[in-house]
Amino acid sequence: MTERPRWALVAAIVLVAANMRTLMASLPPLAEAVRADLGLSSAWMGVLTTLPVLCMGLLAPGANQVARRLGSEVATGAGVGLVLAGLVLRGSGGGAVWSLYAGTFVAGAGIALAGTLLPGIVKAVFPARRSGLGTGLTMAAMMGLAAVASATSVPLADVLGDWSRSLLVWTPLAALALVVWVPVARAAHRHPEREEVPEDVTHALPWASATAWLVAAYLTAQSWQFYSALAWLAPTYEAHGWTAREAGLLMAAFTGAQLLSGLAAPTLLDHVPDPRLLLVLAGLLGGAGELGVWLAPDTAPWLWAGLLGAGQGAAFALGLALLVRYAATPRDSARLTAMAFLVSYTAAAFGPAAMGVVEDVTGSFSLVWALLALVMVPQLILSLRLRPDLARVGAQID
Template identity: 50%
Template sequence: MTTQHESSTQTRPRPLPSFWIMVVALLAVAVNLRVTMTSVPPLIDTISAGLGLSHAMAGLLTALPVLCMGVFAPLASRLAHRVGAVVAVLFSAVAILLGTVGRGFGGHVVLLYLGTFLAGVGISIAGTLLPQLVKAFFPPERVGLVTGLYMAGMLGGATLASAVAVPLADALGSWQGSLGSWSILAALGVLIWAPFALRANPHHIRGEARPGGLPWRSLTAWTVAIYLALQSWCFYSSIAWFAPTYVEHGWSKAGAGYLLAAFTTAQIISGLFGPVISDRVRDMRVLLLVSAALSVIGCFGVYLAPLAAPWVWAFVIGLGQGSAFSLGLVLLVRYARTPGASARLSGMGFLVCYTLASVGPLAMGAIRDHIGTLSVTWLILGVIGIVQSLVALRLRPGLTKVA
């Protein structure tokens, strides 16, 4: 298989694993990158009642990992510089494991938030470096396919977590047991990535040797970052409050969890096929505008007629946001000249977008506390989706790539 790497020592390292072995290793980590967020919303009212949390503080359980994904993203390339990108991802997988275990003892509010924070740091490092590794280890004509596959794995974990959060809590007798049970999936990620890290780390990645500064002066980087910020605000706010919205409308917690699972299932479908199609499309704006339009239609549907077609709204929003998010990851590869530049663009993009997006779940929870309903949330998200479309129009093919 053609790869974009070169030996960093006089002795040639062992060849990289086959294409599909590397994809499996990538998926083993990616499947854990959204579980921390989506395992909470179906249980959020139970957690709030058990710990005496306001809706704003409960929203922080989803917002905190997103905030970590922004604040710690710039540190990922520096960690990769010191230990190698694949070993840095291994460290992040261990952090996710330890954080998930800590959440299993969430009867103590400090441990619940501390575990969420630690998992968020791990998610930040892995999420920032995976686009760099895709650009480094896979040929350009397979970037969309590989991005789609790990996006599907990431959202697959999210779907599973939202669907079984309540049944797990019932079976294990507590919401703490439900949150802590995901440590099994996190442990598998560590076990599968570790052998790949030992095999791949000796292969030098262009740009890894010098982390460099973030591309603050690049108009392209700012355009990508603002697009990601708007999309992520909608994405994480929807994940946090979609199920509670329908509990508010009289659905059972388990039923709302299944509805959220349909929402994330649609994200898997579009998250996989969006990047694959992008391999054959020169102008990304076509796909970005279709994605935004689907999300806007679904959000206004939930706002105006939530009970008219809840499964349709779940699926339409999921299709739009899944493709928009996965295409955003493609932008981090397409608008970078080298793997190192991709890491720096990812660091800046994630710092901007996730720091802003982390406010979303918290702000929506605060609005619910103030006015007593989540209905207006979907009006706000629909308007943000329209602004997202306007920014997407600026992502023309001729933009200067980040160096």
């Protein structure tokens, strides 16, 4: 990747990252309209968030293997291509159930491929003392566009006359990312940078690494809460009498807070020797938001959304930064990311659907938020165990 100017590489990375959450963030504000048109239960609506997260988990090791054969840059470009194809399929089916789910799956596979490889690419492009900044920029792109998607989904559906056309709006962004990334992939393909390291150490997932398991467990608790909140925050307030447009704006506040904290937290991590301070603070913020939505949803909904978004955005960004910090090399970062995503996303993928079942059974979202607040407890415990002196993946036999 040395052939292109650093600013061009950073711009390409940020643009790819911007497409990693629009798929999921654009749907929740439209959930009630989709349910009414297609007759879907809360559980089946939750599956639409579960599918891409499950792809991100189960396909993460496959992404690592594809990168071994094609190179990380070419594989990332293929992932962006799948995201584009999935968005087109999801939005061009005229509101058909099959195209909605099939498109979500295809785009989810693309997110799994590109998203798994991004931390390793960030580690290769940014110097060690600026890796947090690189992670923060990718987080800001992810959550910034997610906020825009949440805020504009309902107005776009009103203007375009159909919720499926609103979902189709995000295809040009994916097409632009693919166009910008192609020169990066070509340059890397012409001038591959190969690491002379033992084959068994370089490519195997680090199952024997205690550090890898700690990071994976932390991301499991965090992701269960994040994707469940992403799926059900807007429907929760629609159930309290809010309009879809108002709920979409609340979702934009939720994701906008993630943008700010997601940029700030990993950047601060570059200057803080012990990550536990930031990890615990992020958990307390997110937990306060969950408790607020559970115990007093109508008292200060914008505050609860802001706290929830700030906490979850910081927690997720710090988790991504740890995938870089706790790895010895860019390739080890890819190995750690593949394992952590396999464990965490596969488990967390069931969160949105499981919370949907809870709502179907109880007829209320109250218990959903109580359970999410309960999941914050293990996240805080794990945060305290993520010491700065943990052995890095690749620095020992794993």
